[in-house]
Amino acid sequence: MEPLQCGTSPIVGFRFSLHPMTGDFIQVIKGALRETDTTNVWMHTDDVSTVIRGRQLHVFNAAKSIALHAAKTGVHVAMSGTFSVGCPGDSAGDAYLDKGDELLNTDTSKQYVSSQFALYPMNNPDYMAIIYREVERAKALGVYNDSMHYASGIHGDIHDVFAFYEEAFANARTSENAHLVMTVALSINSPSHGGGSGA
Template sequence: MSTKTDPTTAPAAPTPAELGVGMRFSIHPHTDDFVGVILGALADAEAAGLTDGLAIRTDEVSTYVGATTVPAEQRLAAYLAAVVAAASRRSGGGHVVAHVLLSRGCPGEVTCDLGVTGLPGAAAVELEPTGIRAVAHWSLYPLLDGGSDAGDHMTHIEAAIARATARGVASPAHYATKLVGDVAEVLATAVDAWAEVGAVVPHVVTHLTVSVGSPSRATN
């Protein structure tokens, strides 16, 4: 995978599928026509060509999206931003919430037998602004093992929050960090933080509850 090292001596970087880079998300239009909005938004993102390199499977609770090719983080973020923006448009700017779980380092369903050497970094994702304001609660979980040399979990979390704060979108809340900004910037902040921790911690998960069009805004 790398042109900088001799492939006969250096192990290839693990693929997104080998690392288990992917997400689960659910999208909740608060309207009687939620089925039409959800199915329409998923179809819009597919029609825009944003499902390339992704394995997508929807079940009763959420949609699983596994990245099969690089750039995995960019593909996941662009697809997610498109689905959220499409759902907002299709509900006429109404209240839509997405819940997202991004995971890397646990490719199987139960165990986490990575069997890879080396954790690849990822370029920061680049998303076009959607023009839609989002407010989100974001949590990041570096899943260390006792006895590892990757430090304390809170050190990684605090560094990620500091980077998000420097982007101008973050403020603290209990059990989460509040992110406010364009849907694209909110998603990019969480995806970048997750990928950055993933370059040093083998198993890292982040959760994000993204709200657009909330009628509560005026009172908070």
């Protein structure tokens, strides 16, 4: 059996871990997953992380909802994960590519998020130009926070932050270089956020 080639799958995936800073972390994690409508994505949770797969708009919608519901508990929550598109992997999410455009999670609650992201346009020789372009777009949108080694800081209301991430993810992929990876790390309700909580 010949191996599948990267760039052939339109499925977007997000593998992530939630880390609530509380002894009741199990209830925070399970509650966030339970309160998010995951009808439009394939989801599997193991003892380390959770993966959601499907169409891009539904994967980002579910990811934001999970983070928002965890944040509503008021505890300090960290979320780290990897978005990926363009590599076949398993095919368990194929059926979810037929889902329509209606977003199922529509909570508009305000929530301040401090985060970091890194883009990895695979096999694209112009990868640095793509990364710089998205950083400049973050600055123009008012969500850019800081430069740092191996990542760029993004902060603001959770809806603005996730909107930027989804657009950056879409913009960084090309038909010639369709395999893309983007890592994100979010901090919510941290005492170090000070007056910028915005919750």
